[in-house]
Amino acid sequence: MSIVDEKAKEVDAADSPAESHCATSVDDGNGIAGLTILFFIVGFTASLFVGWIVFPKLLYSEKQQPIDFNHAMHMELVDNGCESCHFFRTDGTYSGVPKLAQCIDCHQEVQGDSEHEAVFVEEYVSKGREVPWLIYSRQPDCVFFSHAAHVQLAKMDCVTCHGHIGESTSLKPYEYNRITGYSRDIWGKELKNYLGLKTNTYDRMKMNDCAYCHLEETGRKSSVSTEKDGCFVCHK
Amino acid sequence: MKIDRRCFLSLGIGVAAGTALSPLPWKAMDDSSIWSQNWPWTPVPPDGEITYTDSTCTLCPGGCGITIRKIDHRVVKIEGRKDHPVNHGGICVLGLSGPQLLYGPTRVQSPMKKINGTFRKISWNQALAEITEKLTTLRAEGRSHTVAGIAGSSRGTVSGLLQRFLTAFGSSHFYSPSSMEDSFSQTHIQHQDKKTIPGYDLENSNYILSFGAGIIDGWGSPVRMIQANSAWKTKKIKLVQVEPMLSSTAAKSDQWLPSNPGTEAVLALGFAYVILRESLYDPKAIDDHSDGFKAWGAHILNNYHPDKVAEVTGIDSQTIITIGREFGRAGKPVAICGRGQGRTPVSVAEMNAVHALNVLVGNINKTGGVFTLPEPDYISWPEIVLDATADSGLRARPISMGGEWLHRFPNAVTGNEDGINFLFVANANPCYTLTDTKEAIKAFQKIPFKVSFSSYMDETAKLSDLILPNHTYLERYEDIPVASGLRNHLVGLIKPVVDPLFQTRHTGDVIITMAKSLKGSIEASFPWKDYSECLKTGLGRNWNAFTDKGYLELNYIPEFEEVPRFAFQVPSEIPQIPLEGDESKMGLILIPGDSLRLSSGDIGSPPFVMKTVPDTVLKNNDSLVQINPKTAEKLGLKKNGYAVLKTPRGEKKVKISLSQGIGENVISFPRGLGHTAYDDYLSGKGVNFNELIGPVEDPVSGLDVAWGIRASLTKA
Numbered sequence: 001m002s003i004v005d006e007k008a009k010e011v012d013a014a015d016s017p018a019e020s021h022c023a024t025s026v027d028d029g030n031g032i033a034g035l036t037i038l039f040f041i042v043g044f045t046a047s048l049f050v051g052w053i054v055f056p057k058l059l060y061s062e063k064q065q066p067i068d069f070n071h072a073m074h075m076e077l078v079d080n081g082c083e084s085c086h087f088f089r090t091d092g093t094y095s096g097v098p099k100l101a102q103c104i105d106c107h108q109e110v111q112g113d114s115e116h117e118a119v120f121v122e123e124y125v126s127k128g129r130e131v132p133w134l135i136y137s138r139q140p141d142c143v144f145f146s147h148a149a150h151v152q153l154a155k156m157d158c159v160t161c162h163g164h165i166g167e168s169t170s171l172k173p174y175e176y177n178r179i180t181g182y183s184r185d186i187w188g189k190e191l192k193n194y195l196g197l198k199t200n201t202y203d204r205m206k207m208n209d210c211a212y213c214h215l216e217e218t219g220r221k222s223s224v225s226t227e228k229d230g231c232f233v234c235h236k
Numbered sequence: 237m238k239i240d241r242r243c244f245l246s247l248g249i250g251v252a253a254g255t256a257l258s259p260l261p262w263k264a265m266d267d268s269s270i271w272s273q274n275w276p277w278t279p280v281p282p283d284g285e286i287t288y289t290d291s292t293c294t295l296c297p298g299g300c301g302i303t304i305r306k307i308d309h310r311v312v313k314i315e316g317r318k319d320h321p322v323n324h325g326g327i328c329v330l331g332l333s334g335p336q337l338l339y340g341p342t343r344v345q346s347p348m349k350k351i352n353g354t355f356r357k358i359s360w361n362q363a364l365a366e367i368t369e370k371l372t373t374l375r376a377e378g379r380s381h382t383v384a385g386i387a388g389s390s391r392g393t394v395s396g397l398l399q400r401f402l403t404a405f406g407s408s409h410f411y412s413p414s415s416m417e418d419s420f421s422q423t424h425i426q427h428q429d430k431k432t433i434p435g436y437d438l439e440n441s442n443y444i445l446s447f448g449a450g451i452i453d454g455w456g457s458p459v460r461m462i463q464a465n466s467a468w469k470t471k472k473i474k475l476v477q478v479e480p481m482l483s484s485t486a487a488k489s490d491q492w493l494p495s496n497p498g499t500e501a502v503l504a505l506g507f508a509y510v511i512l513r514e515s516l517y518d519p520k521a522i523d524d525h526s527d528g529f530k531a532w533g534a535h536i537l538n539n540y541h542p543d544k545v546a547e548v549t550g551i552d553s554q555t556i557i558t559i560g561r562e563f564g565r566a567g568k569p570v571a572i573c574g575r576g577q578g579r580t581p582v583s584v585a586e587m588n589a590v591h592a593l594n595v596l597v598g599n600i601n602k603t604g605g606v607f608t609l610p611e612p613d614y615i616s617w618p619e620i621v622l623d624a625t626a627d628s629g630l631r632a633r634p635i636s637m638g639g640e641w642l643h644r645f646p647n648a649v650t651g652n653e654d655g656i657n658f659l660f661v662a663n664a665n666p667c668y669t670l671t672d673t674k675e676a677i678k679a680f681q682k683i684p685f686k687v688s689f690s691s692y693m694d695e696t697a698k699l700s701d702l703i704l705p706n707h708t709y710l711e712r713y714e715d716i717p718v719a720s721g722l723r724n725h726l727v728g729l730i731k732p733v734v735d736p737l738f739q740t741r742h743t744g745d746v747i748i749t750m751a752k753s754l755k756g757s758i759e760a761s762f763p764w765k766d767y768s769e770c771l772k773t774g775l776g777r778n779w780n781a782f783t784d785k786g787y788l789e790l791n792y793i794p795e796f797e798e799v800p801r802f803a804f805q806v807p808s809e810i811p812q813i814p815l816e817g818d819e820s821k822m823g824l825i826l827i828p829g830d831s832l833r834l835s836s837g838d839i840g841s842p843p844f845v846m847k848t849v850p851d852t853v854l855k856n857n858d859s860l861v862q863i864n865p866k867t868a869e870k871l872g873l874k875k876n877g878y879a880v881l882k883t884p885r886g887e888k889k890v891k892i893s894l895s896q897g898i899g900e901n902v903i904s905f906p907r908g909l910g911h912t913a914y915d916d917y918l919s920g921k922g923v924n925f926n927e928l929i930g931p932v933e934d935p936v937s938g939l940d941v942a943w944g945i946r947a948s949l950t951k952a
Contacts, residue, residue: 035239036246043250051258059263089285096283099308141280142273179267181274187263194259 052191060184065171066131067116067124072169082158082166094147097133100124134174136185137162137205144236149225154217163202210234284308290317290786292716292728293331294709295839297389297415298322298457299718299726300331301786304710304733311335311710311734316459320787322722323459329845330835331459336842337708338737342692342914344705345738355703360741363704368753370685371405374657375754380406380629384656384683386645387412388663388838391612391717393771397747397762398662404620404751404761406629409656413642413669414939416574417719419581422937423588424803425608432800435607436572437723438464442604443566444475445507445559447500447573447590451475451485454577454832456721476559478503478551481829481862481904482897483576493559497825497902497944499549500573501586501811503556504593506545507571508536510560511596517564521598525799532592532804548810550899568604569597575943576830578721579837582943584936585811592804601799608800612717612725612790615774623757642666643931643940646679659686662706662743665838667695668911671942672885672930689743694840695913705740707732712742713771715782727788742767816932817884817946826883826947827904828925829862834908836925841908843917852893853906859922860893861949862904868894871949878952881923883945885930888923889952903947 078084085098103125110121124131139145150156158166175184187193188204198204201213211221222229255261284307293300293314301320305313314334316327347363348355374380385402387395390412399410420434436456438444449455452462465488468475477489480497495503511517512533522529542553542560549556563569571593573582591606599605622630632654640648645666649656659680670676680686680699688700691708706712709730716728744767751762764770772779775788782788815825833848835841841849852860861881863873873879873892881890881903890905898904910924932942 035243039243039247040250040253043247043252044254045250047251047254047260048258051255051260055258055260055263059267091286093286095285140270140273141278177267179264180270182270194263 052194056191056194059178060175061178062173062175063134064173065134067120068114068170069116070169071166075166086158088148088152092148092152094151097135100128100130134176134183136165136172136174136183138183139186139205140180140182142235144234154224160201161205163200207234281307281310281312284310289731289733291710291733292730292787293327293334294714294716294730295330295334295337295835296328296454296458296837297718297720298328298459299716299720299722299728300327300457300459301728302327302331302334304334306733309734311338317786321724321726321789322457322718322728324463326459326463328458328462328832329848330832330839330841333842333844334710336844337692337839338710338734340842340915342694342840343708343738344691344693344697344703344740347705347739348703350701360704360739363702364746364749364753366702367687367750370658371750371754375405375625378625378628379654379657380625381408381632382654382657383407383660384409384411384645384648384658385660385662386410386642386664386666389413389717391719393615393715393767393774394662394744394747396615396617397744397767397770398660400617400620400761401747401751401758402660403630404622404626404758405754406622406626408630408633409640409648411640411642411645411648413579413664414581416578416581417721418641418939419574419584419587419934419937419941420591422584422939423591424584424805425591425800431611432608433611433719433725434721435609435719435723435725436570436721437602437604437607438570438572438721439467439723440604441568441570442471442473443563443569444468444473445478445563445569445571445593446475446485446489447478447504447571447586448575449485449572449578450483450576450830451477452488452832453483453485453830455485455574456578457718458577458832460720460722474562476562479575480827480899480902482895483829484831487897491559493551493555494899496548496550496899497827498812498815500575501583501589501807502540502545503549503551504571504573504586504589505536505540505807505811506542506549506551506556507560507563508589508592508596509540509542509545510557511564511593512537514561514564516561517596518598521600521799522595525600526595526802526804528804528806532806535806563593564597566597568599568602570594570599570605572721576828577836579830580828580943581934581937581939581941583811583813583934583939583941585805585807585934586813588805589807589811591802595802595804600802607723609719609725612719612727614717614727614778614788614790615715616776617770617774618761618763621757621760626757641939642669643671643933644938646670646672646676649679649682656683657685659683660689661686661696661700662689663838665690665694665696665840667699668840668913668924669836669838669926671926671940673924673927674886675930689746691740692840693913694838695911698913704743704746705738706743706746707736707740710734711736711740713768714742714744715771715775725790727782727790729782729786729788731783731786744770813932813934813941813943815944815946816930816942819946822883822946822948823901824867824947824949825902825944826881826928827902827944828929829904829906831906831908834906836907840911840914840918843915846917846921852895854909854922855891857921858891859888859905859909860891862893862895862898863949864898864900864902865894865896867900867903868892872951873949879949880952881928881947881949883928883947885945886927888928890923890949892949903949 087095107125110118186205193204214221223233287306289304291302293302300323301317303315303317304311316323316325318325346357347360349358385398387398389395402410417433421431425432452465475489476491477486478493478495479486486492542556546553571590573590594606601607667677686700687702688697689704689706690697691706697703710733714730719725748762751758775782778788875894877892881888907925909922911918929945931940934941
């Protein structure tokens with residue numbers, strides 16, 4: 001008999017009183033294993049639920065625009081589409097959200113019987129106060145973006161980035177991130193946006209979306225006009 | 237079945253795995269990094285329409301054209317106007333800091349009245365009613381001649397309206413500061429009895445001999461001078477700087493002549509000696525356009541031998557001969573004077589000595605030389621209507637209609653039995669800029685009622701009884717006549733860039749309103765609806781050109797195109813202005829060191845300017861006095877140690893800054909510090925030079941020509 005066998009016998013002898021305990025353990029172990037798996041599943045599911053459902057709800061808060069605005073109706077009245085109000089100035093800079101000066105020609109007096117229209121004329125037009133619009137697409141201050149380069153040179157339309165807001169009859173609530181303070185539209189509203197997936201070009205406006213589109217359209221991520229790459233092309 | 241440690245471990249792993257597969261950690265991490273870049277302390281102007289408006293800077297007499305960049309209605313930057321004939325796009329640090337004067341905390345936001353030592357806000361109607369009542373009473377009592385006015389300049393419509401108001405009211409007490417230009421107009425240039433001011437064609441000169449003029453320290457029109465200096469460097473034109481200390485100008489000059497302070501006139505005559513001796517002068521120009529040359533020339537040749545001049549000035553005779561020859565042979569040389577920024581006049585003797593050099597080489601009214609220009613005269617207003625009260629008021633104290641030098645104002649208050657009962661101050665801060673400031677303030681406080689038109693809570697406004705705040709220069713229309721040694725004088729237009737931020741009113745409008753409320757001949761002397769109409773009608777047919785271009789170039793009056801006659805004057809024994817103080821008790825000479833990094837006039841330096849002041853000038857709240865290391869050693873003074881600086885006019889605690897660039901027994905520190913008003917960036921910082929020096933009148937012109945004062949420094 002080899003030394004190994006002797007040793008094995010010794011081990012067997014030493015373990016024999018514990019055999020019954022071991023058997024019990026294995027028996028109980030099945031139950032515990034089930035429980036363990038159950039706990040894993042509970043933790044896993046709960047955290048997925050929290051991460052995917054609860055967290056986004058907690059992360060964002062909601063504000064209403066100061067007054068409502070009917071894009072669709074105004075689009076019918078103007079000749080030049082979006083650029084009738086969201087125009088380029090003569091120096092090429094983009095005016096963004098219209099100022100009161102563009103509204104007062106028509107809105108010196110209350111038009112129609114909308115409650116919002118009455119508030120607009122009384123609180124803003126007659127007092128000469130600008131409407132503090134909440135801007136869905138506002139990027140952080142460190143992001144440089146030229147509308148002229150994209151709309152006038154690259155001939156992109158507004159919908160590509162801003163979606164079909166021009167067809168809306170009322171303004172959606174403005175959701176903003178409680179941590180960063182920026183609009184939810186930058187990160188996207190759909191859960192899949194969190195995975196970097198999107199259906200429409202206007203679903204998200206994060207840095208990767210800029211880069212992806214540049215790659216698709218021009219074959220490179222760099223700026224078209226300067227042909228330069230790197231952080232400071234966009235972050236100034 | 238029992239829940240044990242493993243279950244919880246498993247739960248934890250499940251949570252970890254679930255969390256890792258959810259967006260929570262990644263999104264939270266991303267957001268946190270974005271949040272960490274939200275820096276609310278970084279000022280980011282709101283987005284908006286970018287517009288540019290052209291105007292004129294009024295913060296010094298330079299008259300630069302400026303372009304103001306606005307985002308919507310907010311001023312964000314002031315730049316030099318590129319197509320402006322004065323500064324061609326350049327701008328100085330004070331001009332750049334203009335937005336801080338517009339939006340800073342030192343603005344007076346509404347009329348303020350001092351009640352029991354504290355300013356209270358009052359309405360414009362209340363303020364104007366009170367003034368009308370007081371002025372009506374003074375007039376009724378036959379004391380119209382005790383009303384006085386101080387303006388920052390004797391030129392322009394606002395200053396003109398104040399002077400006109402005083403005249404129509406019956407007072408000749410109008411004061412404005414004097415400068416190097418006044419010294420020039422007092423020289424012996426005969427120009428059909430017309431006041432003459434200098435225009436230097438420096439851009440076309442080929443040799444510059446500067447007697448203390450701080451060419452890149454703010455002399456003349458500062459940005460124009462810096463550009464001229466750069467052009468000289470490019471064209472390799474020689475700049476010789478005569479100055480007792482190594483100023484920025486001296487440091488950048490091609491040759492620095494560190495003369496003994498106050499001996500500039502003697503040195504100029506030393507150069508004249510060389511030009512005469514070596515026949516380097518232009519005999520035809522002298523024959524045609526001057527008188528008394530022979531007697532003067534003989535006197536110079538007898539008394540100003542370079543060896544003798546070297547003894548007085550400390551510049552060796554060989555250098556005097558070399559520079560004299562270079563100047564005489566240059567072709568288009570020019571000699572200029574006016575120490576530092578030229579805001580303090582020089583004596584007529586000194587101006588004559590320097591101007592004689594220009595006359596000798598025949599560069600008067602010639603390219604690259606000195607042009608004798610008329611006073612800017614572009615405003616046509618109707619005659620002033622004087623009633624009997626005004627007549628008697630003006631007769632009570634006859635004075636030339638051009639007004640008086642500001643340094644005589646304290647004496648007008650205290651040395652006159654009628655005194656001054658009522659004072660208007662516009663665009664000036666005499667309680668800071670007047671020399672012997674403490675005495676000037678005492679005189680100021682003796683006046684029963686003082687009205688300041690200041691836009692800012694400056695020293696004078698603080699001591700006034702009523703403040704009627706003017707719009708700042710970015711909120712109003714006004715004409716700014718610019719001389720400042722420019723080859724062609726012009727009038728700059730300032731125009732409102734933003735709507736007035738506060739309840740301020742244009743001083744011109746306030747004067748017109750006051751005149752109207754006083755009725756009678758005073759009202760009749762102000763036939764305009766408001767200041768805009770007054771400015772427009774005053775400029776007449778020039779108005780359109782003025783508003784289109786933003787400035788008006790003043791053309792010569794024909795008789796000024798001819799070279800005026802210059803009367804060579806045999807100088808007195810030594811053409812030097814004596815210093816105040818006893819040399820045996822005070823062995824040092826204190827002189828000011830002007831700098832572009834400090835505003836020394838009525839406008840206090842804004843925070844951006846204060847940030848440029850080096851710690852050899854100001855350390856915390858202490859002024860540093862420049863002193864030669866040898867002198868410091870002799871007096872037992874150490875670098876950065878405290879000392880008491882004493883002059884006959886006052887004493888101040890200062891710190892010591894050692895400098896090899898200043899002569900022995902000469903000490904210096906710049907003007908523009910030691911404010912007691914304005915904001916925390918300026919108030920209480922350093923020592924006001926003006927408090928340590930007093931006026932010294934030129935025996936010929938009566939101008940305050942104090943160029944320094946005797947002083948002592950003792951270890952504190």
